[in-house]
Amino acid sequence: MSAPSVSATMTRAPLWRRLLRDPRAALGLLLVGLAVLGAVLAPLLPLPGPETPDFLATLAPPAGAHPLGTDDLGRDTLARILAGARVSLLVGVASVGAALLLGGAIGLVSGFLGGWVDTVLMRLMDVLLAFPGILLALGITAALGASLTNTVIAIAVVNLPVLARVARGQALALRGLDYVRAQQALGFGPLTILWRAVLPNALSPILVQASVLLAASIITESYLSFLGLGVQPPTPSWGNMLRDAIGFLDQAPWLAWFPGLAIFLTVLGFNLLGDGVRDRLDPRD
Template sequence: MTVIDPRLTAAEPEPATPGMLRRAVRQMLRNPVVIACLVVLLAVVVCALFGQWIAPHGANDTNVPAAFTPPGAEYLFGTDDLGRDVFSRVVLSAGATLRVSLFAVGIAMVIGVPLGLVSGFFRGWLDAVIMRLVDTMFAFPVMLLAIAIVAVLGPGLNTAIIAIGVVYTPIFARVTRGSVLQVREEPYIRAQRALGAGNTRIMVRHVLPNVSAPIIVQTSLSFAFAILSEAALSFLGLGVQPPEPSWGRMLFEAKEFMHLGWWMGLFPGLAIFVTVLAFNLLGDSLRDVLDPKTITREDAS
């Protein structure tokens, strides 16, 4: 009779290894949806970095006689009420949008991940204090809190970065804490304690790498929400300020002229929709391939 070691059926997640990550990457690259998302995001990044060479006109180059020209050969996405090329403005707006989302998500990660790591690892009164602060921030709707921060600091691109970064910090803290609670009592963590490793070493060398998967997924999803938040703030006149273009600001400028130039709002709206969709689908794919149970099953096979 074959005796099965019950430890082998516990489905405990093994410590993360570079090989697991490489297998996850290969699995993602075999997914056509992921490839499509990466192509879209690469195009947005190229527009953000090289937009001044891609755009045929400047963002604020006006040609009043050509106002409300529909999409065509000369103006690919048409022109707005001042005769500005909508295609050029959409391309050049990618820079501001990605800049806001990149720095805002960076702020949220830099603050939220350490808070969640410390809170979940040490528990006790420290966990209670940190989580009460996080719960207090969660009590406010995201956009309402962002608008309140902008109202205090004043509108502008840097203010939008700070506001969005602050409102998404508790999300990273909560995600990190939940993951830390799952791994803090794993055998490999207890083994490090038995060997005399310090708390800082255990958190940085062993806990953080093994909770990185949900953080990576949350980062991708947060980029999508940050783009939406920036567009909403700019639409309300609280984000990116003229003369710098942004997709949200373009929607605000187009709302009064939809009956004269439907394309003014269509193309920046599509840019927001496609970019956010790409980040969301990429986040879903990351969640699937970085799931510890999935990785463990593939590694065992």
């Protein structure tokens, strides 16, 4: 019996091991891991509370007691960035997760059933796609009010048609295959076939698209908070930290540097990780 080929062995390797073999994906995994680790461990670190002012240390430059400096109220910038990471990751995961569940269901049902169901559902998705994402999110938060929950809802609605379209494309490609037709011939209902045959084979590209949307969701949350329509003070988020820094760019430029860097590195990490997941799950690889 011949030994298994190298390509077959790599295909059977766990996804995280295949990601670590790709330098870009490994860097993305590192950046995302640091963001998650900072958000989770922030309450355990010996830092002041992110909302605790110190009027004797206002606009302090980066130094030993405050590694990233303080803002105009003396609040520690590092503590606020780590707290902002929790907000950004929560909004990103919650909004993409909600859009994944609803958009995936809409797309799979639409593509598999076809006919008038497909026409109605996809025209509704086209209405959402007709609006630029940030403008749609702005309109929803302006109508519902600025809050963390409404920010999640707004970004989920923006992501919904994208994931629905991806899921529909997979359903259209799979519904004519032999194993799907065999289950239809055996008398299984549409929902059973969708759950047992279509969803497992459509899941990889849908998850890849969801991982890419995580980065876009973090940017959208920062936009909304920067404009005052996202997370509201005193809860720190990277967007409202950048907004607060505008008036102090000459005196304390670090107030804008560090939140901007946090957004850049986290979004870069999710983009690199999403590209790596896409390449590793590509059946042609």
